[in-house]
């Protein structure tokens with residue numbers, strides 16, 4: 179059986195969703211999912227509009243129903259849905275009443291395993307309750323902390339014969355894995371809808387689900403490598419947006435330009451004393467960023483000799499709240515340096531201060547091991563313990579912006595596209 183591709187429209191704007199659905203269908207998507215955010219934003223009108231716009235397509239309403247199963251299925255069915263989603267973790271009585279309503283109104287019921295405490299056991303139960311499909315789904319917030327649906331899908335497909343859908347950050351590679359693992363319906367949201375070329379993105383998924391054996395599955399890299407790879411692709415602005423506006427250093431600007439990504443070695447140092455700033459170079463390893471707080475903005479704690487030493491150790495860059503000198507030289511050396519000030523004069527190596535204690539630099543708390551990213555806009559600090567999540571969320575911000583940029587390029591303005599007036603606080 180040829181797998182079905184379901185494009186999940188998780189946007190807030192209906193007119194954009196219709197356009198994106200058209201582009202996805204041109205690339206080979208089969209079913210159209212009206213995502214939960216779109217249903218919350220536009221109500222049943224979203225289903226009616228999609229029904230009218232795509233009369234020959236299967237329309238799925240991701241109601242994520244958790245109570246009043248019959249009523250919600252009836253609403254979606256009357257608005258034009260062919261398939262309705264109920265939460266797999268809803269009470270059996272909700273699932274059963276949703277099923278009765280689905281039979282009455284001639285629609286199919288998909289149960290979604292998102293956040294189910296024991297998805298394998300619940301899939302078996304849902305099959306016994308009589309749902310038409312079970313969706314093995316890792317939600318967007320769970321994806322951001324590194325969960326994916328493929329291994330659960332493999333386990334579930336051994337235990338049930340109900341038709342399986344799968345969703346959760348799928349791309350061309352994981353879509354192929356999903357089909358190999360027994361999925362009949364491959365649900366793809368962001369990797370199609372947030373692409374700047376939706377048709378091409380859908381086409382890639384089409385190729386991969388139609389010939390899953392031809393897709394190479396990459397070896398897994400370490401978490402640190404994955405984080406660094408994502409930070410290479412996104413900007414400090416994307417990262418700051420992913421942190422809800424937090425993380426940006428104040429008063430720190432690029433001195434020697436260049437994208438900088440690394441984990442922090444921290445230095446607390448005092449006016450006129452450059453011993454600890456330079457000793458930190460010996461402690462640092464390849465891929466570290468040295469982050470320095472120095473008490474004085476009028477006496478340099480860093481210069482050309484420290485920069486050349488850092489290059490020898492393959493350090494990724496330096497951030498200094500304080501002053502740098504030898505500017506002609508450090509510019510030629512090319513190591514990315516971000517600082518608050520430049521002066522010609524330096525102090526002496528006295529030896530006060532501390533390496534690898536928590537410091538404040540540019541108004542941000544920095545601990546050893548935090549990720550420090552710098553580009554033309556400035557420097558952001560990402561706490562080490564949240565780095566994977568922030569990287570993944572920044573990537574989503576980046577994808578969304580690329581798509582919106584493309585829509586602006588076609589004509590229109592940012593506020594028109596995002597319907598800013600409609601979303602102003604009342």
Ligand SMILES: O=C([C@H](O)CO)[C@H](O)[C@H](O)COP(=O)(O)O
Nearest residue numbers: 186214345346347348366367368
């Ligand atoms: O159901 C979804 C999510 O809960 C938001 O409503 C998504 O449609 C589903 O996860 C597919 O989207 P991606 O994970 O972005 O592929």
